[in-house]
Amino acid sequence: MAKQILVANWKNHPDSLRATNALLAGISRKRALYKQISLYIAPSPVYFESVSKKIAGFSNLASQDFPSVLEGTHTGIVTLDILKSFGVKLAIIGHSEMRALGETSKEVSKKVKLALKSGIVPVLCVGERIRDEEGEYLGVLRQEIKLSLEDLKKGDDVHKLMIAYEPVWAVGKKSKDAVSPDDLAQAVIFIRKILTDMFGRDTAEKITILYGGSVNPKNIKSLASGTGIKGFLVGRASLDAKQLEEMVKELTT
Numbered sequence: 509m510a511k512q513i514l515v516a517n518w519k520n521h522p523d524s525l526r527a528t529n530a531l532l533a534g535i536s537r538k539r540a541l542y543k544q545i546s547l548y549i550a551p552s553p554v555y556f557e558s559v560s561k562k563i564a565g566f567s568n569l570a571s572q573d574f575p576s577v578l579e580g581t582h583t584g585i586v587t588l589d590i591l592k593s594f595g596v597k598l599a600i601i602g603h604s605e606m607r608a609l610g611e612t613s614k615e616v617s618k619k620v621k622l623a624l625k626s627g628i629v630p631v632l633c634v635g636e637r638i639r640d641e642e643g644e645y646l647g648v649l650r651q652e653i654k655l656s657l658e659d660l661k662k663g664d665d666v667h668k669l670m671i672a673y674e675p676v677w678a679v680g681k682k683s684k685d686a687v688s689p690d691d692l693a694q695a696v697i698f699i700r701k702i703l704t705d706m707f708g709r710d711t712a713e714k715i716t717i718l719y720g721g722s723v724n725p726k727n728i729k730s731l732a733s734g735t736g737i738k739g740f741l742v743g744r745a746s747l748d749a750k751q752l753e754e755m756v757k758e759l760t761t
């Protein structure tokens with residue numbers, strides 16, 4: 509069976525290199541455990557050098573975002589080439605916190621295409637802001653997925669894509685606000701249906717679906733069982749060495 513995937517999205521934390529190194533020291537004590545899954549750590553790029561050295565052999569470096577420009581000279585931008593030179597293997601794209609700052613699905617779609625072209629695994633984040641009882645959120649989700657993938661053509665290595673279903677209402681909340689396993693299973697079927705309509709069944713079945721939003725050691729196992737997801741995008745709980753260890757233990761035992 510394929511290893512479970514856990515992408516640790518550290519956002520703008522920890523707030524210093526010193527605190528980052530302390531966290532890494534705690535995490536690397538459990539390197540044998542982390543080798544049992546596919547662990548990706550997405551720190552702030554300013555910590556890349558330190559993180560990449562300390563996680564070598566048990567985790568890969570991931571990026572939280574990247575700009576949709578490849579060529580030319582740009583002030584204030586960390587391009588995909590620079591990220592790749594540090595060994596970045598995977599990039600989070602279209603996170604709701606980036607969309608809240610104005611990133612559009614059109615830009616997201618360009619980035620997904622660029623990542624695939626550059627040999628970086630794109631983790632496309634999608635998710636409804638609110639979940640209404642009438643089910644209108646499903647139309648919102650469908651539209652977001654379609655627009656966020658509109659630049660992709662068959663043959664663009666679409667099967668390498670990962671989708672992180674991250675309902676916005678569940679991100680950064682307490683554990684009771686994470687999606688329920690039943691609702692997650694339904695969402696995965698719905699997303700896979702949209703992908704089938706867009707890219708055909710064979711490709712759609714190969715696309716990995718992850719879940720993100722208030723994942724923690726208490727809920728990770730039930731969210732992983734029978735829901736059709738292959739892993740997680742984790743924010744807060746991945747910034748605590750003990751909680752990270754507990755989550756991975758839950759996934760591997």
Ligand code: PGA
Pocket residue numbers: 517674678679680681720721722723741742743744745
């Ligand atoms: P959270 O964040 O685990 O803190 O809810 C998840 C995310 O933003 O990817």
